[in-house]
Amino acid sequence: MSKTSHPPRFVLLRYLSGVLLNRVLFSCAVLVGLLEILALLEQTTPILQRHLGIAGILTYAGMRLPFLMAGALPLSLLIGALVMLSQMTLASEMAILQASGLSMLGLYKRLIPATLIIGALGVVLDDQVTPRSEQALAAWWNRTDPHPEKGHAFWFHEGRQVARVTYVADGGNMLSGLDIYSRDEKGLLQEVIHADRADYTHANGWVLHTVKRIQINDPTATRLPSEEQRNWQTTLHPWDFIRLSTENPPLSSGTIIGMLRGHLPSDSSPGFLQAGLLERFLRPAAMLVLLLIAMPVIYIPPRTGTRSWLPVWCLGAGLLFIVAQGLLRAMGNAGLLPPPVATVPGLIIFTLGAATVLLRNEAK
Known part of the structure; x- marks a missing residue:
């Protein structure tokens, strides 16, 4: 009886991970496409003035792609998780899983691996791909500059x-x-x-x-x-x-460490470099916080359906978290806050806030 009433753990893990990754990648593709269009609207005229033609436009778009992807991943995870959980809730999938014994904590634990994969992808983009692509873009832009x-x-x-x-x-x-x-x-x-x-x-x-x-x-x-x-x-x-x-x-972690040790030339303060390094490797933790912020949508009342404001509130809370992290990081860059204070407190505050909301809904 227990085997039929509870979904196999790994089957459910693969299903939830696949759905979440699919929604996040789709959201990321849409956001990156919009950002590419906005960037090209600004840069197409200078590119054509340099007589670089269509090849120059495509070169610019390709070199800019990793930077835009790295920046869009946090918001993509938030949107993808909200869409996935809302669809599952409105389609009564969440009710079926809860009836089979899956708790809110169990659902969150099964979404952690996919979230960490997305966070690790963001770290790789930030640390290895983006610095190289942006440096190549800057060199190409400088080489083709007539003035x-x-x-x-x-x-x-x-x-x-x-x-x-x-x-x-x-x-x-x-x-x-x-x-x-x-x-x-x-x-x-x-x-x-x-x-x-x-x-x-x-x-x-x-x-x-x-x-x-x-x-x-x-x-x-x-x-x-x-x-x-x-x-x-x-x-x-x-x-x-x-x-x-x-x-x-954008700087790789190796470059930042070399600057902090005095082995590489630098025009940035040590606090700026330390905050950037700390924030980069806390990216997976920030992704987990965004997933936690999206979790309350599983409590959308069945009769409310698509008229519920809960996804909007969760989206607003996620955007507030992203903005707050950016403001704290800016204060750390300016030397107003130590690097740990500019990166860690925001994670703790929003984790506690989202956990409080989930526990209150779970207790009802």
Whole structure:
């Protein structure tokens, strides 16, 4: 009797996981399609002005796809879970499962594996795919720019050196207006180097052109003879300058750890990097919170049907969670909150809130 009254665990797990993944991927495809259209509406004119044609439009859309997918996954999970659970509730599937002994907690536990798969996909997109695609997009965009001199200047530090670049051209292979400030162990200025241009070749590395140097010997400064060319000993490559010239580029965890340890050049604060790293690996936990926020739709009254406002309230709560996490992360980026405070409390607060709503409905 017990075998016939309770659905086999793994059969139900596969069914629920398959339905959830199907709904989430469909929602993600719709959202990414809309975001791609909006992005192309903004960028089609500049692409055509550069005479890149249809191939340029397709290249831009393809390179932008991982970034849009990574951003759309949390909302896709929320919408997909709401659609799935609402359909099952209105079709009396939830009533049948509950009558067979499946509790709310049991349903949630069977949806966890699919949710973690989606969260792991988001981590892979954020950590490996998006940084590469966005860097390739930035290099392609810079290489095809007919007026790179309109690009913005930026600062960065590498070891004991602080440098400024006026603008980057040729996909990162040419730097214009390079200033390098070298410091000693105490942080005191030792040397200033100015180069009108720096070119990168695979054979010779970085070569500075029209170089002017000032040697600092406290309390005097000596202007050294100018040089037409000079090799620049640095570990940086063209793609590093493309990354540095881009505002808030996606970074892999390896790059972030290298920046925090001082092995890679950085123009971001340690708090910004730590918050980004922590938020990335808490992505699966955030997905589980969104799934928990969507769970109350299983309590839609049968007579209410599609007229129920419960899915709308759950959707609003999920959007509030996403917005709250974004605001806390922004405060962490600005240095107003420590990285753990900018990422963890939102997860705890919304988990407790959603769990309270579920327990109150379960007790009725």
